[in-house]
Amino acid sequence: MTDHTMKKNAASIPHSIWPADELKCAEKEAADALGITLYELMLRAGEAAFHVARTHYPDAAHWLILCGHGNNGGDGYVVARLAAAAGIDVTLVAMESEKPLPEESQAACDAWLNAGGEIHAPDALWPETVDLIIDGLLGTGLTQAPRETVAALIEKANQHLAPVLALDIPSGLLAQTGATPGAVINAAHTVTFIALKPGLLTGKARDVVGQLHHHALGLESWLAGQTTTLTRFDASQLAGWFPPRRPTSHKGDNGRLVVVGGDHGTAGAIRMTGEAALRSGAGLVRVLTRSENIGPLVTARPELMVHELTTSSLEESLEWADVVVFGPGLGQQAWGKNALQKIENFRKPMLWDADALNLLAINPDKRHNRILTPHPGEAARLLNCSVAEIESDRLLSAQRLVKRYGGVVVLKGAGTVVASENGETGIIDAGNAGMGSGGMGDVLSGIIGAMLGQKFALFDAACAGGVAHGAAADLRAARFGTRGMLATDLFSALMRVVNPDVIDLNHD
Structure with a gap:
């Protein structure tokens, strides 16, 4: 058996x-x-x-x-x-x-x-x-x-x-x-x-x-x-993506990220995205969220710079940022929609996830500076089809999403598919069933956002981030098993996989 x-x-x-x-x-x-x-x-x-x-x-x-x-x-x-x-x-x-x-x-x-x-x-x-x-x-x-x-x-x-x-x-x-x-x-x-x-x-x-x-x-x-045009990406390639840093590198070299989301009741989502970005090597991470989330987020992770999301704070942050990650815990109410009106004009690299994707499905547009990270349900809404249609041909679904929305698409699932509008397609050969729990997508968004901040091209950021995410989960599963794995369990392992020159990934 x-x-x-x-x-x-x-x-x-x-x-x-x-x-x-x-x-x-x-x-x-x-x-x-x-x-x-x-x-x-x-x-x-x-x-x-x-x-x-x-x-x-x-x-x-x-x-x-x-x-x-x-x-x-x-x-x-x-x-x-x-x-x-x-x-x-x-x-x-x-x-x-x-x-x-x-x-x-x-x-x-x-x-x-x-x-x-x-x-x-x-x-x-x-x-x-x-x-x-x-x-x-x-x-x-x-x-x-x-x-x-x-x-x-x-x-x-x-x-x-x-x-x-x-x-x-x-x-x-x-x-x-x-x-x-x-x-x-x-x-x-x-x-x-x-x-x-x-x-x-x-x-x-x-x-x-x-x-x-x-x-x-x-x-x-x-x-x-x-x-x-099809490539398998796995943990053996981490060393190529993550060479040792220059001894003189500083936080300004490693990307300034703005992470936007965390409506009422979803502070956890935006916190996980922000911390995942830090654990993946981002230099500075600023979180824009609801005012009541500021205290809990700073207490949980003081390295995050947390501010209330307002029109003025968003405008100033977009000017400051190298990368924007938009959507974790965002909701689909006026608060999130108002942020969307500003962010959709951002011309630097950005990643949209979660409710940002649901808002995009309502008002579709095509952009070349954006990574979308839908799960099959979100992909179905973006293509106005059923989840069964998405899952019947995941490669074709990812390519259809790219054709309609531009940039790079990360279609999540067992065997995550990454597709770019340049015709590149990859399958992430890392990860396990323990990742079937809440918050894993929020962590992935932070990881890929950190890759963008470290000057990865969109497709490379999506592939390297996807492998790092799965490899971290594989390290945890090898030690503790898959049942009961939490998204935040990946943080310690994540720091290990983005430093492959220091850690033997085959030994825990």
Whole structure:
């Protein structure tokens, strides 16, 4: 049974991500360029998966291998033959079809049969002694819910006590979007081949992928010469974003932030944003909020400069600021709307979150100096669609938001998507389920705001901030677990992740 926590060996997982619809052509082009047949690539895929299975389940004596009618099934036939040759009991169940198998899959099937293997029908009884299930049912070409016969096998595999290793992608998970429109394999391990697919990192991926492994099948040299517009960002890149500071740097070098929000009853939101900015290296942070919030905020965090939000204080602060973070705890009443009228003319970098996004949805505009950080509900309001539509294709949703509103969009969630109007798209591969609690978005706003104040470009600020946010949560989860994590728990860990030259992020 999988614990539904996605893990990976970061050193073996590439940072480049390929759009799923380009992979088939890329595979053939790479094979041709390197003089490798597609069947040889299939053999290499099967060998890579067999090695992962043997490494993680060395005592599994009986493997059940589920083969579909495409090349994913062909990989399964290769695994079956290798397992049988190693003395493992193998039961192979294959889907039936009126269409012939693809050429490479047929060759792999023939090799399995010639080695003395048998093929069982989908309705065959499964042996009672199965120790490991290999999922080779559906590959990266799936664009809709699995048909009923395949779905029945998926559900049967999920109900079995044996762990599942998925070939390339868990069957039922869409390779481009990470959506699961129907039945989907819950894998303990997934071995993906050639290139990383976006659907392995966002959407529902973390629920079903398990531990992710990657094998380029010998195509590394060709892949290294290609460029993609999709990038995976993780904690291994923190050192590149956060080099040691110059010994002579001072607070004026590190950004003057104005943080606006905290209407009646929401002082906590603006306090968390302000403190997160300080913990992320901001030089000076000024908070503009309700007068009754001043005492509590200064008492809780005296390093914050806290003032009442008035027309005159806002005008003076906008003149002083390098960056504005607008929206945490803002509300949607006249108090917040009046601030919006001034802030929308700010020409320096700014970030809008929370109720600023809800006000923007009412009166949309397009700006090039702004980062928007919506969760799926806010994104749905900004695009006037349902949350289900947003989640059905998170990359496309982020790109639609950028097209409509400009700047950079950070679509939050498991596998946060960052998109810029310049065409850059990233997936934040950090964070965990402990972040599903109130205030996490307020902390993220402060972190990204601090990055802007430290002269990061909008897209870089969003990506570096997103990774720092997730990495801090991962440090806390590694020590204490995910349940009960508070947004303010991230502050101590946050200081660690933005100083990677001092701290070993792999040791707590």
